[in-house]
Amino acid sequence: MLNLVIFGPPGAGKGTQAAKIIEKYNLVHLSTGDILRIEKAKGTPLGMEAKEYADKGILVPDDLVIRIIANKLDENKNAVGFIFDGFPRTIAQAEALDKMLIERNIPIKAMLALEVDDDKLQKRILLRGKESGRADDANPEIVRKRIDEYNLKTSPLKKYYTEKGKAHSVYGIGEIDEIFKELCGVIEQCN
Numbered sequence: 640m641l642n643l644v645i646f647g648p649p650g651a652g653k654g655t656q657a658a659k660i661i662e663k664y665n666l667v668h669l670s671t672g673d674i675l676r677i678e679k680a681k682g683t684p685l686g687m688e689a690k691e692y693a694d695k696g697i698l699v700p701d702d703l704v705i706r707i708i709a710n711k712l713d714e715n716k717n718a719v720g721f722i723f724d725g726f727p728r729t730i731a732q733a734e735a736l737d738k739m740l741i742e743r744n745i746p747i748k749a750m751l752a753l754e755v756d757d758d759k760l761q762k763r764i765l766l767r768g769k770e771s772g773r774a775d776d777a778n779p780e781i782v783r784k785r786i787d788e789y790n791l792k793t794s795p796l797k798k799y800y801t802e803k804g805k806a807h808s809v810y811g812i813g814e815i816d817e818i819f820k821e822l823c824g825v826i827e828q829c830n
């Protein structure tokens with residue numbers, strides 16, 4: 640089973656590359672950001688709870704996103720593999736994910752880290768905000784907060800996966816297709 644984590648700061652291109660990877664390798668895409676936005680749009684209790692945090696650019700509580708992922712794993716029992724996008728985002732989430740996957744006997748093959756410089760991220764996100772209308776992308780202060788949250792709580796996961804021999808870095812600036820080719824190279828080496 641091909642289980643991948645796509646990792647990187649907000650605006651690194653995780654969603655863009657994940658879409659290409661799922662098409663090529665037939666994986667199920669689990670993006671906690673997308674799932675939370677859908678729940679918010681539907682106005683579910685889960686969506687309303689997450690909104691309180693996401694609209695301010697801070698991470699939603701671990702137990703909430705862990706529950707979402709556990710449900711999705713059980714809903715997709717016949718999947719060829721999963722790509723986790725925007726999850727895990729804290730050490731507690733990474734430990735919970737490992738536990739869930741070990742229980743199901745489907746461990747992570749590789750963590751693909753997209754590397755993009757901080758100054759590029761701000762510009763990319765503000766542009767995406769204009770194009771998509773995403774509220775948390777439009778406000779420079781909220782964008783800054785998300786990048787700070789990433790640096791503080793999420794970037795330590797690089798070490799977590801490096802220690803397990805699963806982290807692979809790919810430079811995330813340049814042509815989308817070139818970056819995709821590099822990612823495919825890494826995936827095929829691990830598979």
Ligand code: ADP
Pocket residue numbers: 648649650671672673675692693694696697698699700701704724725726727728732785
């Ligand atoms: P980006 O990577 O561009 O910041 P996402 O779409 O992945 O955007 O996430 C949007 C928001 O949803 C985050 O700022 C955060 O509040 C919340 N979120 C998404 N995934 C998680 C997660 N795994 N843990 C905690 N909060 C999350």
